[in-house]
Amino acid sequence: MKLCSHRYLRNRSSHCLLTVAHLGPKERFEGRYYGTYFRVFRGPEGYAYECGGEMTEVCPYREHKPRPTSAPTQWYDCPHCEARHRTDLSRLICLAKHDWEVALKENHAPVVGTTMQVYSPEIVEYPQFGRVKSHVWAQIVFDIYKRDKETCQDCGGHGPFEVHHIIPRAKDGTDHPLNLKLVCQKCHRKYTDELLGELGPLRAQARKLTEIRKVVPKSLESFEEAP
Numbered sequence: 760m761k762l763c764s765h766r767y768l769r770n771r772s773s774h775c776l777l778t779v780a781h782l783g784p785k786e787r788f789e790g791r792y793y794g795t796y797f798r799v800f801r802g803p804e805g806y807a808y809e810c811g812g813e814m815t816e817v818c819p820y821r822e823h824k825p826r827p828t829s830a831p832t833q834w835y836d837c838p839h840c841e842a843r844h845r846t847d848l849s850r851l852i853c854l855a856k857h858d859w860e861v862a863l864k865e866n867h868a869p870v871v872g873t874t875m876q877v878y879s880p881e882i883v884e885y886p887q888f889g890r891v892k893s894h895v896w897a898q899i900v901f902d903i904y905k906r907d908k909e910t911c912q913d914c915g916g917h918g919p920f921e922v923h924h925i926i927p928r929a930k931d932g933t934d935h936p937l938n939l940k941l942v943c944q945k946c947h948r949k950y951t952d953e954l955l956g957e958l959g960p961l962r963a964q965a966r967k968l969t970e971i972r973k974v975v976p977k978s979l980e981s982f983e984e985a986p
Contacts, residue, residue, distance in 0.1 A: 761815045762823040769823070772811025775800045777820055848887060852894045855882050859895055859934075863902055866936045870912070872925030877935040892934065899934060907941035914946055921947045927954055 762769045765777040777799045799820065800808035815821060834843040835850040839857040844850040855878055862877045876883060882891055903922050910917065923942045926932035942950075 760811065761821060763810070763815060763818070763821045764824045765820065765822070766810055772809060775808050775810040848890065851882050851885055851891050854879065855891050855895045856898060858882070859899060859902075859936075863906070863936045868937060870925065870937055870940045872932070873935050873937045874926055874931050874933060875935050875937070876933050896934075899939070903936075903939050903941050906936075910941070911943040911946055912940045913942050916943050916945075919944045923947050923950060929954070929958060 760771065765775055767773040767776055800810070810818065834845070835847055836843055837850050837853050840853050844853065858878050878891075882888065885891060900922050904920065909920065911920065920941050921944055923940055923946075924932045924934075925938050925940060932938055
């Protein structure tokens with residue numbers, strides 16, 4: 760079967776996704792408004808037509824545009840997985856996972872909270888450090904569930920859990936194993952309410968400063984325009 764870029768599956772029989780825009784007069788055309796897209800080939804009740812077999816051989820709209828493939832201009836060697844990464848971001852994600860695994864194995868002390876960084880300076884100084892942490896967070900949650908045996912570390916209950924930062928991120932807390940513990944949603948809500956109570960006045964002050972910054976430039980402009 761000939762390949763076609765308009766089919767949902769290029770190399771086998773599947774629905775034709777070729778569409779065209781109605782650019783004729785502005786009155787309705789087959790119940791559709793001017794400028795709307797609709798399928799060229801439609802089956803019963805307006806569903807997409809399944810293209811394949813003889814239809815592929817005679818269809819005048821068939822075209823095949825090979826998908827561009829490009830090899831990376833540079834490979835990044837990783838000493839931990841002993842493989843080569845296509846991008847520097849994937850290499851740093853692999854490095855961050857390795858740093859987390861090492862920190863988890865080496866720290867068996869009671870979880871009391873710490874601001875010690877779990878990642879190497881190379882990762883922390885990376886411009887897309889947030890993306891690196893978001894990729895590693897799923898593994899961190901899984902390991903904390905396993906370490907704390909799916910039990911709330913405050914009340915000992917069993918239920919929906921959340922990973923809690925003992926020292927909040929707003930106070931320079933990190934994702935270090937000694938700063939994370941598993942708590943139920945009820946206990947985690949208590950910590951959240953307490954933190955919001957502390958940061959509430961600061962946030963209110965920040966909002967006031969933002970409003971002042973919006974008003975001050977306008978008042979300065981009116982002052983300069985005054986005779």
